[in-house]
Amino acid sequence: MRFPGHDDRAWHVAWNPTRSILASCSADKTVRLYTYTSSASEPNTLKFNYNTTIPTGHTKTVRAIAWSPSGKTLATASFDANIGIWEQEDSGEDGEKGEWECMSLLEGHETECKSIAYSSTGTLLASCSRDKTVWIWEVHPDADFECMGVLMEHSQDVKCVAWHPKEEILASASYDDTIKLYLDDPSDDWFCAATLSGHGSTVWTLAWEPEQGQYLASGSDDHTIRIWRRLPGQGELKFQCIAVLEGHDRSVYSISWTKAPPYVSQQAAADGQRNLGWIASTGGDGTIFVWELTLGDNEDAPHIRHSIITRIDAAHGVHDLNSIVWCPRPGMEGTFATAGDDGHMKVWKVQRTEEVGK
Amino acid sequence: MAFSGALTLTDLNDFITPAQACIKPVEQTNPVPHHASEGAASTEIRVDTTGSYYEVSSNDLKSGPNAQKKLQTAEISLNDCLACSGCITSAESVLISMQSHTEVLNFLANNPEDICVSHKVPVISIAPQTLASLAASISSSSKAQPVTLQQVYRRVEAFCKTVLGFEHVYDTTFARHLALLEHIREFQERKSGEGQLPMLASACPGWVCYAEKTHAEMLPFISRTKSPQQVMGSLMKEWLGLKWGKSPSQVYHVTVMPCYDKKLEASRQDFYNDVYSTRDVDCVITTGELELMMREKGWDLSKPVKGEDSDRDPAVDGTILPELLDHAGSSSGSYLHTLIATLSHTSPTPLELTVRTVRAPDYEEYILADKTSGVVVFRGAKCYGFRNLQNLVRKVGRDAGVQVGRGAAGRIGGVRGRGLRARKAGTDAVQDTKYDYVEVMACPGGCVNGGGQLRPPALSDGADAEGFKRDWEADGVKLDDDEFGRIQGQNAKWGDKEWTKKVEAVYWHGHGLPTPPPSPTLNGVPVGSRATNGHVDLKTERAERLAAQVLNEACKPKDTLVSSWTENMNDEAEALRRKYFRTQYRAVEGEVIGLAVQW
Numbered sequence: 001m002r003f004p005g006h007d008d009r010a011w012h013v014a015w016n017p018t019r020s021i022l023a024s025c026s027a028d029k030t031v032r033l034y035t036y037t038s039s040a041s042e043p044n045t046l047k048f049n050y051n052t053t054i055p056t057g058h059t060k061t062v063r064a065i066a067w068s069p070s071g072k073t074l075a076t077a078s079f080d081a082n083i084g085i086w087e088q089e090d091s092g093e094d095g096e097k098g099e100w101e102c103m104s105l106l107e108g109h110e111t112e113c114k115s116i117a118y119s120s121t122g123t124l125l126a127s128c129s130r131d132k133t134v135w136i137w138e139v140h141p142d143a144d145f146e147c148m149g150v151l152m153e154h155s156q157d158v159k160c161v162a163w164h165p166k167e168e169i170l171a172s173a174s175y176d177d178t179i180k181l182y183l184d185d186p187s188d189d190w191f192c193a194a195t196l197s198g199h200g201s202t203v204w205t206l207a208w209e210p211e212q213g214q215y216l217a218s219g220s221d222d223h224t225i226r227i228w229r230r231l232p233g234q235g236e237l238k239f240q241c242i243a244v245l246e247g248h249d250r251s252v253y254s255i256s257w258t259k260a261p262p263y264v265s266q267q268a269a270a271d272g273q274r275n276l277g278w279i280a281s282t283g284g285d286g287t288i289f290v291w292e293l294t295l296g297d298n299e300d301a302p303h304i305r306h307s308i309i310t311r312i313d314a315a316h317g318v319h320d321l322n323s324i325v326w327c328p329r330p331g332m333e334g335t336f337a338t339a340g341d342d343g344h345m346k347v348w349k350v351q352r353t354e355e356v357g358k
Numbered sequence: 359m360a361f362s363g364a365l366t367l368t369d370l371n372d373f374i375t376p377a378q379a380c381i382k383p384v385e386q387t388n389p390v391p392h393h394a395s396e397g398a399a400s401t402e403i404r405v406d407t408t409g410s411y412y413e414v415s416s417n418d419l420k421s422g423p424n425a426q427k428k429l430q431t432a433e434i435s436l437n438d439c440l441a442c443s444g445c446i447t448s449a450e451s452v453l454i455s456m457q458s459h460t461e462v463l464n465f466l467a468n469n470p471e472d473i474c475v476s477h478k479v480p481v482i483s484i485a486p487q488t489l490a491s492l493a494a495s496i497s498s499s500s501k502a503q504p505v506t507l508q509q510v511y512r513r514v515e516a517f518c519k520t521v522l523g524f525e526h527v528y529d530t531t532f533a534r535h536l537a538l539l540e541h542i543r544e545f546q547e548r549k550s551g552e553g554q555l556p557m558l559a560s561a562c563p564g565w566v567c568y569a570e571k572t573h574a575e576m577l578p579f580i581s582r583t584k585s586p587q588q589v590m591g592s593l594m595k596e597w598l599g600l601k602w603g604k605s606p607s608q609v610y611h612v613t614v615m616p617c618y619d620k621k622l623e624a625s626r627q628d629f630y631n632d633v634y635s636t637r638d639v640d641c642v643i644t645t646g647e648l649e650l651m652m653r654e655k656g657w658d659l660s661k662p663v664k665g666e667d668s669d670r671d672p673a674v675d676g677t678i679l680p681e682l683l684d685h686a687g688s689s690s691g692s693y694l695h696t697l698i699a700t701l702s703h704t705s706p707t708p709l710e711l712t713v714r715t716v717r718a719p720d721y722e723e724y725i726l727a728d729k730t731s732g733v734v735v736f737r738g739a740k741c742y743g744f745r746n747l748q749n750l751v752r753k754v755g756r757d758a759g760v761q762v763g764r765g766a767a768g769r770i771g772g773v774r775g776r777g778l779r780a781r782k783a784g785t786d787a788v789q790d791t792k793y794d795y796v797e798v799m800a801c802p803g804g805c806v807n808g809g810g811q812l813r814p815p816a817l818s819d820g821a822d823a824e825g826f827k828r829d830w831e832a833d834g835v836k837l838d839d840d841e842f843g844r845i846q847g848q849n850a851k852w853g854d855k856e857w858t859k860k861v862e863a864v865y866w867h868g869h870g871l872p873t874p875p876p877s878p879t880l881n882g883v884p885v886g887s888r889a890t891n892g893h894v895d896l897k898t899e900r901a902e903r904l905a906a907q908v909l910n911e912a913c914k915p916k917d918t919l920v921s922s923w924t925e926n927m928n929d930e931a932e933a934l935r936r937k938y939f940r941t942q943y944r945a946v947e948g949e950v951i952g953l954a955v956q957w
Contacts, residue, residue: 108748110572147748188718189745 006032010339012064012323015332018071021051022327022337024345025062030055031076031086033100034345044349046335054100056084064115068139069122074100077116081109083127085143103143108135108150119163119170124148126170128158134172134182136190149190153180162206164213169237171216173203179218179228181237193237196228204283207257209276210328215304217279219252225281227293227304243304245291247311250284258326260292261333268294276304278350280336282321288312288338290350310350316340457621459647462612465640466523469610478610479602481526482518483590484511486682487616487689488645489529490865491811494857495649496660497864498814506867507682510659512666514648517657526598530613531683533590535901536908537561538685538696539923540583540939545697545795554578556754556793559693561585563623564800565747566943573751574945575760582940586691587613587620588629591638592938593679595631597912607634612641614648616808617801628941644810680901689865690804694724694738694797701726701736709735720802721746738795743802750796757792806865807858814857912938 006026013024022034033051056062060079067074076084083106089098109129116127118139125137125145136149156175163170170182170190179196201221209215216228216239225245231238259265259277268275276293290310296303315321319341327335334350404412413427470477489507492514497504515527545557560566560581569576584592590613595606602609613620623629624639631638643651652659670678687695702709708729715722720743726736741750801807902922910919913934915927927935 107572145752147745147752150745150748 005343005345006030008061008343009341010322010343010345011061013325013337013339013345014065014067014074015325015327015329015337016067016071017069017328021071022048022345022347023065023067023074024337024339025065025076026343027061028343029058029060029062029078031062031065031074031100032345044351046347046349048347052100054086057102058082058084060112063113066116066118066125068118069120073103073143075116075118075125077113077127079112081111081113081129081131082107083109083113083116083125085145087143104145106135106137106145108147109133114158115160117161117163117170119168120165124163124168124170126161126163126172128161128172130157132156132158132174134158134161134170134180136170136182148184149182151180151182151190151192153182153192153195154178159202159204160206162208162216165208165210166213169213171206171208173206173218175202177201177203177220179203179206179216181239183237194239196239196241198226198241199224202251204252205254207255207279210257211259211277215276217255217257219255219281219283221251223248223250223252225252225255225279225291227306229304243293243306245279245281245306247289247308248281248283248285248287252281253283253320253322254324255279255281256324256326256336258328258333258336264292273305278309278326278334280324280326282315282324282338284320286314286316286319286321286340288315288321288324288348312348316342316344316346457624457641457643459643459651462522462641462643463651465610469523478608479526479599479604480522480524480610480612481528481594481598482522482524482612482614483528483530483533483587483594484514484614484648485530485586485616485805486534487805487808487811487861487865488614488648489514489682490689490806490861491616491645492649492659494861494864495812498860504864504867505660507865509662509666511682513659513661513663514652516663517652517655517659521655521657522651524612528590528679529682530586530590531681531685532679532901532904533593534586534685534691535680535683536593536905536923536939537583537586537589538691538693539905540589540935541581541693542697542700543924544581544583544940549794554758555795556757557581557795558754559691559795559797559799560941560943561691561693562799562801562805563617563619565798567619567622568747568800570943571946575755576751577943577945579754579758580943582942584939584941585623587615587623587642588638588941589939591624591629592912593908595634595636595638596938597908605634606631606638607636609636610640611638612643613639614643614645616645616805616811618644618809619800620644620810626941645808645812646810649812680897680904683897683901688740688797688804689806689862690742690797690799694740694795697795698724698726698736698738705735707731717746720804721749736794737792738797739793740797740799742799742804744800745802747798747800750798754793754796803855803858803862806861807854811861814854909935 006024006028007030008027010024010026013022015022020036022036023031024034025031031054033054034048035051036046036048038046056076056078058076058078058080062076062078064077065074066077072087074086076086078084084102085104085106086100087103088100106125106127109127110131110133112130114128114130116125118125123139125139126134127137128134132152132154134149134151134153135147136151137145138148140146151172154172154174154176158172158174160173161170162172168184172180172182174180177197177199179199180192181194181196182190183193184190196216196218199218199220199222203218203220205219207217209217214230216230217225218228219225223246225248226241227243227245228239229242231240257277257279260268260275264278265275274295276295279291279293280288281291282288288311289308291306292309294305296305315338321338321340323337323339325337327337335347336350337345337347339345404414406412410428465478466480469480472479486507489510493505493507493510496510511529518524518527541559544553547553548555548557556579558565558576558579558581560583563585566580569580591611594611595609599606599609613624615621621642624637624642629638630636649659670681685692685696686699687693698711702711709726710729712725712727713722714725716739721741722739724736724738724740725734726738727734739750741747799805801809905923906920909915909923909927909931913927913931915931917928920927926932
């Protein structure tokens with residue numbers, strides 16, 4: 001499935017967690033919204049409709065977007081160093097939902113804002129920038145925000161921020177080849193609690209294992225994806241790299257982690273293993289990989305197994321892929337969207353048989 | 359991503375060097391080459407192994423090294439940096455070489471004998487936070503008795519006079535006294551309608567630089583009163599120097615500050631005297647640099663000097679400024695607290711002060727209300743640290759109804775109808791929480807934790823939190839530099855907070871005040887008001903008299919002499935007061951457009 005594209009490269013896609021909306025953002029400074037429906041007769045098919053374009057008003061590329069967990073608010077991160085907070089006007093007389101309006105503008109970054117993420121409860125918003133900082137904002141009522149922390153831990157451009165799926169732990173990835181993890185000291189400020197080194201080049205992207213958050217995946221300019229396991233321990237944060245996924249022959253720009261559809265985890269359980277879900281990855285080689293991760297039943301000496309279950313070459317023709325995101329909504333397992341330098345967004349579905357739907 | 363397909367120039371760039379936004383071109387002084395017409399553009403740039411750049415004409419490629427022309431390295435002066443929106447923080451490395459202790463030593467070594475006309479009187483002024491840092495360092499590094507600020511001050515004075523050859527040594531507290539007086543005066547002007555509220559403190563150059571660079575909308579709120587350093591500069595060059603019969607350019611004035619950004623402050627064009635081609639403060643060094651100088655010269659600061667415990671008799675010499683005046687409140691200058699004390703004293707009805715911690719001790723609100731009616735007469739705050747500063751800027755912008763930010767906000771602003779409407783509904787509530795005054799400092803913990811202060815001594819010898827030294831290598835732990843840095847960094851994180859508390863304690867202890875610092879009492883003696891309870895000590899009284907004397911001598915009111923800072927003078931004299939004790943701010947030009955940067 002493919003949509004009329006942006007006028008410039010498409011940077012990022014985001015599935016609304018509660019409503020049937022898919023958003024994409026682009027160097028053309030706009031956000032495009034699409035709605036989708038699935039038909040009862042063809043359960044494997046989604047029907048997409050172009051909904052609207054938010055012109056945003058950002059003066060430069062909109063690099064990343066994030067939906068709040070409630071699905072009501074959309075945050076935009078732009079190269080103009082600002083973050084926009086968008087909400088849809090209340091329904092009018094005719095019951096139609098209104099225009100998307102900028103409710104708030106978060107300023108503070110000095111240079112290009114690269115990534116943005118809401119915490120699992122939606123009470124915190126994190127952003128990062130080429131200015132080497134990571135900012136944490138507390139979300140207040142009436143689209144008001146309070147700055148909770150400015151973390152200057154990285155020595156270079158920060159590419160990505162990702163919140164733990166359950167706890168208030170923030171991870172950031174940087175051009176300095178490291179990943180940093182942050183915690184809130186309730187009596188004090190946010191602080192960097194751990195640094196993960198191992199990648200041989202820029203770390204572009206991060207994804208937590210969505211169920212328990214016991215694992216963190218990172219994609220790098222060194223063409224690999226690393227899987228980090230959180231070591232048990234009260235009050236401290238320690239991670240160990242337990243797997244390196246090799247397959248891409250260019251930079252890994254985006255990864256996304258989802259739980260596998262029920263039939264897959266059931267099969268794994270029957271084989272005495274635990275399915276840890278699927279990681280979709282893509283990047284400068286234009287190829288999409290879907291990796292299946294399983295864990296042996298020996299929890300003490302965890303050994304993670306990974307296998308490629310899908311590979312799509314030239315997913316956007318000759319173009320780079322900038323973003324890959326699984327749909328997080330129940331019943332949508334196996335569906336993901338990609339955005340590429342061609343300005344297009346595509347939606348894919350991993351199907352039970354060997355065939356891959358477009 | 360960036361290099362796929364054809365390489366295209368967008369607004370993206372991932373090059374990170376401090377000079378990325380530096381747009382100062384190399385000045386070409388070379389004469390026009392005589393054969394400019396033939397194959398004009400055919401030159402190449404080559405880099406040799408030493409990193410020097412050479413321009414090579416491609417016609418001459420084979421004609422050997424002589425055809426190469428060594429290219430000039432771009433030199434960026436502090437002034438270029440100040441005039442630019444680029445990289446104020448990385449400019450620190452540039453200015454360290456321009457305003458450093460070696461610069462001071464060079465000057466002193468080359469200063470002609472005092473019989474020469476070109477001789478300059480070397481003067482050094484030391485900030486009280488610097489003395490606190492030094493005192494804390496001595497007290498913790500030796501088993502010696504804790505030392506007071508006065509003792510450290512005498513020892514530093516002895517070092518500066520006997521070893522370095524400074525003719526005069528002062529601390530900056532009298533200048534701060536004047537700054538506080540003028541600060542209060544300015545607040546009252548603003549309160550009566552001349553200018554906007556809230557008034558935001560201006561003594562922190564880090565904050566002022568940041569506001570000029572990224573929050574121009576805050577500039578009208580920032581106090582125009584000069585910082586103690588710059589008041590000291592004016593005093594030295596426009597008043598004391600004249601008393602010595604020296605013109606401003608015949609005085610070489612060094613300050614010692616807890617803060618690197620004070621170097622930027624001293625370099626501002628506003629503090630440059632065009633007539634005499636001299637700065638009010640010629641060179642700023644940090645506490646750390648002073649300590650380094652003492653170490654280099656083998657001066658032991660833990661050794662007492664003669665007479666360090668006795669007060670000086672000010673009657674002996676009329677030009678000696680009162681020493682180590684205390685201003686109760688905060689260790690960052692007590693701007694908020696002196697204002698509160700003054701307001702309480704001048705209020706016709708008794709006032710009650712409530713303090714509320716907004717977030718940690720670095721962000722507190724101070725509310726003065728009428729004791730009987732409960733009506734709020736003053737709402738102030740102290741707000742330290744970059745994080746709190748962000749929220750302050752947002753709050754002040756919101757309360758005052760000004761757009762926060764660099765202008766992108768304006769462009770998006772057009773579409774934020776509902777957000778604004780929603781907020782308008784709550785305007786009354788907002789009205790109630792508007793600040794009148796905020797003591798803003800960029801460093802968490804304030805000036806005692808300034809960037810130029812000494813690091814905790816435990817850190818330098820690798821001892822851990824409990825004071826044990828650990829030999830990592832001997833324990834079989836191999837550390838590369840990075841890891842070692844990280845371990846030290848962890849200690850630094852622990853150490854910094856504890857250390858700041860210690861310096862803070864010494865700061866107050868050294869003043870003979872109880873620790874922890876007293877919260878401002880309404881009985882405190884406000885700066886600039888005559889004693890009503892007969893409690894003003896001699897030192898303060900003398901400072902008040904001297905303040906009036908400074909006004910009379912520097913501003914020369916014609917008709918009648920003033921007897922206190924609060925009195926008004928004639929227009930001409932008031933203009934001079936503004937010249938000597940106020941300054942101005944200007945927004946730094948907008949962001950550099952990526953495409954305009956020449957690589």
